[in-house]
Amino acid sequence: MIEIKDALKRFLDVNVLDHVSLRILDGDRIALMGPNGAGKTTLVRSILGFYHLDSGQIMVEGHDPIKKRVEVLEFIGFIPQMPPPIRLSIKELMEYVSKSSHIDPENIEEEAEAMDLAIADHLNKPFFKLSGGMKQKLLIAIALAKEAKTLIFDEPTANLDPKARERFYERLQKLPEGITTLFITHRIEEVEGLINRKIYMDLGKVVEDERI
């Protein structure tokens, strides 16, 4: 469970998170929506422990993401919107994630195969030299292989072709019931069958929170 109580985050006198309170329960499948600058990414980054709140509190499975970042991040799998230009090779990246998150590298390979990505052919290639779609598939495979309790996706299908997108959604439908997913998305129709809750943010506030 993720509990956000009266979270306030300011950047240059602007309330990017303006007293946000939310309770995300186990098994919630959330679409987090809102215009650019609404505070969606800031909220996710605060959950991941990247930002120090000015006031309020975030607890992930009873842990503060700043004080107990290692414990918190064991519960979360994260996929960014744009795959970053990581200079490690695929093999090195897999070593980093498997050793830091106790993931079996075979799980990553299996998840990648399910996304039509044959990792074995590219192991020594630097990650940033893969195509956009391949990078995104690998990041999805890593997040799913982590078997985390909460999966956070920031526009995860932006770089995927229609077939890969379909495969991704098929895979998500197979997730166990207790798993929580949080999609930051602008296209609700894409995740419609995968969600049971819609949260709409604007100007740093939660303006709508609807269970489906």
Place this chain on the structure above:
Amino acid sequence: MKNLSLVAKLDIRESTRSKWFLVYLLIFGGLMALFFITGIADSVVMGFTGLSRLLLIYIQVTIVILPIFILVTTVRSISGDRESAVLEYMLSFPISLRDYYWGKMLGRFVIVFTPVFLALVLGVLYGAFIKGGELPWKMLLVYSALLFSLCAVFLGIAFFISTLVKSHDVAVGVSFVVWITLLAFIDIALIGLMLANRWNDDLIISIALLNPMEVFRVGAISLFDPELTVMGPVAYFLLDTFGHTLFLLYAIMYPILLGFGFAWLGYWFFKRKDLL
């Protein structure tokens, strides 16, 4: 500790493939080769012969190139990772900030120290075996320690700048200012102060000795010229105040402690400020 060594190991592997490392390697290895080709190791100038002459020139080159290379490549890499969201992704895994920060620092230290150390060893071996003469073990050891401390201080400063300044361009700009200030401006400013305000010269020299580049320069010169005759009156102050051995100890320990101080301060900010 396991994750710290993992971060360090991967940073080393990644850096060895990068273009900046290749340039860095070529500069120091190439310079040493250039010294051999141009016959610096054979020349006799001002009483410095063969190997001493070669190493003395290597010191001068190191003082100018090493700090700016460490500063710019380190801040470029770290603030670049922040701006390109690499840091966001890498830190979304359960790895402590302590392991990540000190692991990066350890990896980067190995990468910046190894080429200069190897170039030094190459120079000494060339001088000792090709040109003949005794292998100067003591000089090699102390000079390696001085190089170690020069790397440590500028790496500490670079990590401090990287965590404090979020923008990549500003971080590179700050690095240049730090470098040029320590390389030239402090000496000019101190001489100006001494002339204009008639400050006590002991005080001026003491302030100059807070500059890690100055400390490295004097420490390294003292290896070849223990009486510091090339430095003129400043030598009296240094040798009277410290003595040769104590000064060498200061020249090795002070930059290491200063570098660690900056690195620790950088870590403090890394932990207490927003990561992105």
